[in-house]
Structure formats: structure tokens, C-alpha cells
Amino acid sequence: MNSKIFKKLNRFFYSRPTLEVASDLIGKQIVYNSPNGTLSARIVEVEAYIGQDDPACHAARGKTKRNTVMFGKPGIAYIYFIYGMYHCLNFVTEPEGQPAAILLRAAEPIDNMDLMGLRKTEEKRFHLLNGPGKFCRGFGLTREQNGLDLTGDILYLQDRNSVVEVIEKSPRIGIKVGTDLLWRFYDKNSNAVSGNKKGLPI
DNA sequence: TGAATGATGCGCT
């Protein structure tokens, strides 16, 4: 079976230093066995949010009901609701007790684009998942999936040995503090990076 | 074609 040749990312992968994990995530495949079918995409853009000293991190002012999973074990999905209408998906990193996570900002659709497209039609291929809110909308992820274990069989990441020639770094997007840190990573050669107006036909 | 803005709900002070 195909699943045998792809290695699912395990707990140890996520437990490492967040910036290492973030860089390694570019080119990996995210798979979601949703109620409507299996969706998958190639990750092309992420951002790191690390600990209590990062002013932009949700954990900067301590543990709250919302950010609890960030303080838990690595390899868990942290999903929050934002701007009254969007969701953002993060992967919890670092050993338990060290709050940190990686925001998934953009991906290239692989399997079941039509399912993603049913939620938002007339999209072009590389415009379907090119933003954190758009990714969750395309995949149908909401707070109901907050806390899902990424080492399980519902939502997980795997290594497809996808080639990434150039990983670019930049300041994180959409925040007002911590903008001096170059904690955004993206595949320079992808057309699905957020903010790219071009896009290509399906 | 770049900048400004409205939509919309919830977590946190």
C-alpha cells in the first residue's frame, strides 16, 4: 500500500526545537481523513510561535483555556478561532510543559481538491489553501478538531520525500509585535505561498 | 495595483 512507503511524522519529530521542526515541515504532506473523504496537501508555508518570551505567541501571557494544548505534549493539533470567521491550524512542538506551536499558513492541494472546492468553488489550484484561514476552510477544520493527536490516523503529517530547493525566511505576517524575528518559513518556488496574487489554473 | 476597510464572534483584561 502507498501508506507504507510514506513515513508518518512521529512524536519525536514534533518534540524537537520549534525552528528546526518548522523548517523541516516545508514539503511535508498533511493528510486529513475527514467525514467526507480523505484530503491531503503539500505544506509550503509555516510560522513558529515559541514560548513565553515570544510576545506574539498565544502563550506569552501564560496558560488560558484557549491555549492549553500548547502547554501539553508535542504532536497535537492546536486550532483556534479568529476574526469572527476563520480558524487557524497549528502543530504543537517542544517537550510537554514548553508552550510552542507552528502555524500552518499555506499548502498545495494534492488529494480531493474537489472536496475542498465544494466549500469554496471557482478557486484556482494554488489559491485554494494559500492562507491560514483558507487552509482550514478548505480542509473543513474547526475548533472541534482542537487537541487531535497528530500521531493518530485522523489528522497526520507524512514525509513524501518532496524536494524543496529553497526555503526562504521572513518576519511573521499579521502580527504587531515580534516582527524582528525571522520565524516564517516558505518554499520559494511554490505558487501557493500566501499573498501570491498570481496563482495558476486548476 | 496598492491601500483601506468591513465582516463577525469570541477570548481575555
Add this chain to the structure above:
DNA sequence: GCGCATCATTCAT
């Protein structure tokens, strides 16, 4: 009440 790890649309240039 305020502000937010966003996005699509509108408006000005």
C-alpha cells in the same frame, strides 16, 4: 469593551 497569527471587496491613484 477591545483587539485579534484573516480575507475579499472597495476605493484611490
